[in-house]
Amino acid sequence: MELLMPSFGLLFWMTLVFLIVLVIMWRFGFPAVSKMVLERKKFIDDSLQQAFEAKEKLAHIQEESEAILQKAREKQAEILNTAKATHDTIVAKAKDDAREEANKLIADAKAQIEAEKSAAIQDIRSQVAELSVHIAEKVIRKKLSDDSSQMQVIDNLLDEISVKK
Amino acid sequence: MKLISNILIILVLFLTSLSAKAAEGEKINATGIVLEHVKDSHEWHITGEGDRAVVIHLPVIVYSSTGWHIFSSAQFAEEADSQGMRQGPYNLALGEAEPYSGKIVEKTGDEYKPVIDISITKTVANLFIDAFVLIFIIIYTSRWYRTHKATDPAPAGFRGLMEMLVMYIQEDIIRPSVGKGYEKYCPYLLSAFFFIFVCNLMGLIPFGGNVTGNIAITFFLALCTFIITQFSGNRHYWKDIFWPNVPGPVKVIMIPIEFVGIFTKPFALMIRLFANMLAGHAIALALTCIIFIVAATMSRGWLYGLGSFSVLLSIIMMLFELLVCFLQALVFTMLSATFIGLARTEPEEE
Numbered sequence: 374m375e376l377l378m379p380s381f382g383l384l385f386w387m388t389l390v391f392l393i394v395l396v397i398m399w400r401f402g403f404p405a406v407s408k409m410v411l412e413r414k415k416f417i418d419d420s421l422q423q424a425f426e427a428k429e430k431l432a433h434i435q436e437e438s439e440a441i442l443q444k445a446r447e448k449q450a451e452i453l454n455t456a457k458a459t460h461d462t463i464v465a466k467a468k469d470d471a472r473e474e475a476n477k478l479i480a481d482a483k484a485q486i487e488a489e490k491s492a493a494i495q496d497i498r499s500q501v502a503e504l505s506v507h508i509a510e511k512v513i514r515k516k517l518s519d520d521s522s523q524m525q526v527i528d529n530l531l532d533e534i535s536v537k538k
Numbered sequence: 539m540k541l542i543s544n545i546l547i548i549l550v551l552f553l554t555s556l557s558a559k560a561a562e563g564e565k566i567n568a569t570g571i572v573l574e575h576v577k578d579s580h581e582w583h584i585t586g587e588g589d590r591a592v593v594i595h596l597p598v599i600v601y602s603s604t605g606w607h608i609f610s611s612a613q614f615a616e617e618a619d620s621q622g623m624r625q626g627p628y629n630l631a632l633g634e635a636e637p638y639s640g641k642i643v644e645k646t647g648d649e650y651k652p653v654i655d656i657s658i659t660k661t662v663a664n665l666f667i668d669a670f671v672l673i674f675i676i677i678y679t680s681r682w683y684r685t686h687k688a689t690d691p692a693p694a695g696f697r698g699l700m701e702m703l704v705m706y707i708q709e710d711i712i713r714p715s716v717g718k719g720y721e722k723y724c725p726y727l728l729s730a731f732f733f734i735f736v737c738n739l740m741g742l743i744p745f746g747g748n749v750t751g752n753i754a755i756t757f758f759l760a761l762c763t764f765i766i767t768q769f770s771g772n773r774h775y776w777k778d779i780f781w782p783n784v785p786g787p788v789k790v791i792m793i794p795i796e797f798v799g800i801f802t803k804p805f806a807l808m809i810r811l812f813a814n815m816l817a818g819h820a821i822a823l824a825l826t827c828i829i830f831i832v833a834a835t836m837s838r839g840w841l842y843g844l845g846s847f848s849v850l851l852s853i854i855m856m857l858f859e860l861l862v863c864f865l866q867a868l869v870f871t872m873l874s875a876t877f878i879g880l881a882r883t884e885p886e887e888e
Binding site for chain 1: 672673688729
């Protein structure tokens with residue numbers, strides 16, 4: 374029976390010891406452990422979620438980059454086409470311009486040649502006239518030694534001029 | 539391996555302490571040896587008999603009619619007198635035989651009167667040691683958690699083991715049993731679990747005393763559960779006890795049963811833990827005693843045969859006790875949590 378009777382002294386010390394253990398457990402003990410474990414669990418869950426999201430984002434980005442690349446390629450083709458067209462126009466326009474310019478130059482040259490030609494003809498004509506006058510002068514100086522001939526020549530000349538007129 | 543070496547040590551210790559008796563051809567009082575181990579006493583008898591005994595005399599703290607007295611239990615006389623009393627100072631005496639066996643009483647005239655005795659007995663000393671170990675474990679483990687962040691790698695080794703245990707008890711035992719709002723019961727239930735577990739395990743190792751196999755200890759723990767349960771009880775809990783939902787005449791039977799049930803639940807807790815741990819100690823000691831009983835009465839062949847058989851059995855029992863240590867702590871915690879949970883259940887909507 375003695376084994377079944379709780380002794381007062383032991384009960385007293387047990388109360389004291391257990392309360393101390395309880396307080397230590399409460400203040401410094403395992404709640405910290407479970408708190409930390411729950412925090413860690415949350416952290417792991419969050420990390421997993423983040424990794425999942427990042428993966429998804431990555432896939433999205435890849436898709437996006439693919440689309441951008443495709444767009445760029447299209448744009449490139451478009452730009453190239455436009456450039457070619459522009460190039461063609463420019464070349465055509467340049468050719469036209471050149472032709473026009475050439476024509477103009479040729480026309481100018483022709484006009485100038487014409488003008489110079491007529492000037493030259495004029496010049497020659499005046500020189501010929503001058504020469505003729507000189508020659509005539511000399512001839513006349515020689516022939517007008519007698520009056521009869523002189524008169525004849527003058528008459529001839531006058532005739533000529535009058536005929537001409 | 540450590541466990542086996544512990545078992546070997548305990549066996550060797552008993553061999554040395556009992557072989558002397560066996561050699562002298564004395565009859566071995568197995569009941570006495572077992573009882574001496576499991577019972578509380580004012581002296582911590584470690585090993586040896588008679589002149590070779592190694593005994594730690596523990597301090598006696600009593601309050602008698604002449605006030606508080608603190609002295610060593612060595613001051614009680616070595617031999618009991620004709621009445622079976624070991625006389626000590628301040629008119630105090632330590633009983634060796636009934637009706638005052640193991641008790642300190644005060645002699646007033648010819649009468650012996652009981653005194654208030656809060657001596658550091660063997661069990662109290664063991665209780666201190668176990669509590670010290672437990673507090674060390676708590677501080678050692680939780681210190682890591684207070685100095686680290688949740689983003690640090692999880693602790694390894696002993697702290698990892700403790701984390702696993704704490705989380706197992708909290709998430710798999712307390713939470714499903716108590717239900718919503720279980721957090722505020724965790725400190726008590728975790729304290730109870732680890733207290734019982736540590737005391738049980740300390741009781742297994744050599745020199746470790748029988749703490750949880752002591753009715754005062756289990757009484758206190760059961761009382762705590764009882765008080766917490768009653769204070770957690772909601773309206774529904776009390777209504778179920780004093781006005782159960784049964785037809786009129788059945789109420790007459792049910793109310794007393796329910797009322798008694800309040801007390802039988804923690805009482806069962808108390809007896810279960812006490813009896814299991816006490817039986818564990820008794821079996822371990824009894825199996826060891828077999829060797830010496832055989833040695834004292836039978837031939838050498840029988841001694842070696844039965845002796846090795848007994849050692850084998852002791853090893854198996856020790857392994858079994860290891861399981862029981864954990865299981866009993868677990869059962870106590872789980873049932874406490876269940877009782878608290880039952881007192882807090884809300885009636886189902888119907």
